[in-house]
Amino acid sequence: MSETITNGKGRAECSSFLNVASLGRKNVRAILFDMDGVLFDSMKNHAEAWVRAMKENNLIMSREDVYMNEGRTGEGTIDIFAREQWGRDATDEEKEYIYKVKSDIFNTLPHVEPIESALELLQAVKGMGVERVIVTGSGQKSLLERLEKNFPGIFKAELMVTAFDVKHGKPHPEPYLMGLEKAGISAEEAMVVENAPLGVQSAKAAGIFTIAVNTGPLPDKVLYDAGADIVFPNHSALLKALPEMVL
Ligand code: CA
Numbered sequence: 001m002s003e004t005i006t007n008g009k010g011r012a013e014c015s016s017f018l019n020v021a022s023l024g025r026k027n028v029r030a031i032l033f034d035m036d037g038v039l040f041d042s043m044k045n046h047a048e049a050w051v052r053a054m055k056e057n058n059l060i061m062s063r064e065d066v067y068m069n070e071g072r073t074g075e076g077t078i079d080i081f082a083r084e085q086w087g088r089d090a091t092d093e094e095k096e097y098i099y100k101v102k103s104d105i106f107n108t109l110p111h112v113e114p115i116e117s118a119l120e121l122l123q124a125v126k127g128m129g130v131e132r133v134i135v136t137g138s139g140q141k142s143l144l145e146r147l148e149k150n151f152p153g154i155f156k157a158e159l160m161v162t163a164f165d166v167k168h169g170k171p172h173p174e175p176y177l178m179g180l181e182k183a184g185i186s187a188e189e190a191m192v193v194e195n196a197p198l199g200v201q202s203a204k205a206a207g208i209f210t211i212a213v214n215t216g217p218l219p220d221k222v223l224y225d226a227g228a229d230i231v232f233p234n235h236s237a238l239l240k241a242l243p244e245m246v247l
Helices: 043-056 062-068 073-087 092-106 118-127 144-151 172-185 197-205 220-225 235-244
Strands: 003-006 011-013 030-033 131-135 188-195 207-215 230-232
Touching: 011 235, 030 172, 030 235, 043 073, 043 092, 043 220, 073 092, 118 131, 118 235, 172 188, 172 197, 188 197, 197 207, 197 220, 207 235, 230 235
Parallel strands: 030 131, 030 188, 188 207, 207 230
Antiparallel strands: 003 011
8 A cells, every 4th residue: 555645635644744744733642542443453354254244144245345334333233234135133133143143254254463563553542642433333351462462561451441431333423432431531532543434433523633544445535534534554544644643
């Protein structure tokens, strides 16, 4: 992927941070991080598992569909495709079954690695004295252990919003509003790092300045259309711009 950032009007070279500097924010007390596609390179596996599980259950879902629906709850995702292709909502049993098939396939896929430069980015944020909060739709019980193993000393158990905490998944603002509440800060004192259009919508609906890092196959435009304040092509580009973003 090329080393460029975009400002919504076109592409600008990374060497020119004029547009980044104009987005710099004071009084940032915490950065709220999404997990899949932001900290872990897990979306390829999620895409594969969803496509196969849906196909086994007579629903067609493309890899692009998976990225477009990233962040939605499993149930919500299945309902959308059932309504569209079966002409009705899936039953609770069907949803439970399809989601189990998806999870079983996911667990057979290759081990998920952290996203390149994610650790360096998190260490830089910590070094600036800015708190780190996790806001994920994931409901894995071993989440904190995994985070601690890959990103030691970065996250705290009490500063995590997971599938167990919220009633509504992204794009609803509840996950990010709860992140603010857990951190004890206002929207103006926060920034979000997201990779998915529904995640960006959720963060913006919570009133938070939102940085998108486009780690997937969708065009940047999809993230801008979702409301992203700025889109970076990768973590090292964000890392370079960070001192001008957090003043
Ligand atoms: Ca994500």
